[in-house]
Amino acid sequence: MRYYKAQEEQYAHDAVFRLYMARGMQIAVKALAGVTMTDYSELIGVKEPDNRTGDEIAADIIARAGLEVK
Numbered sequence: 001m002r003y004y005k006a007q008e009e010q011y012a013h014d015a016v017f018r019l020y021m022a023r024g025m026q027i028a029v030k031a032l033a034g035v036t037m038t039d040y041s042e043l044i045g046v047k048e049p050d051n052r053t054g055d056e057i058a059a060d061i062i063a064r065a066g067l068e069v070k
Helices: 002-033 054-065
Strands: none
Touching: none
């Protein structure tokens, strides 16, 4: 069982590394091509945490859906 867990951890580590390297190459190519650079967190899709309350989130969803709450 320890072997399996170690293999899974290695696979996860390798996957993260491959993603990191692919994104790094993408950034390097864009930089060489003169494309405007953005923050790395924007490239990988990291978003700021949502600090709204549950009521604010629900109100936003209701408004977007065009629902009427009675």
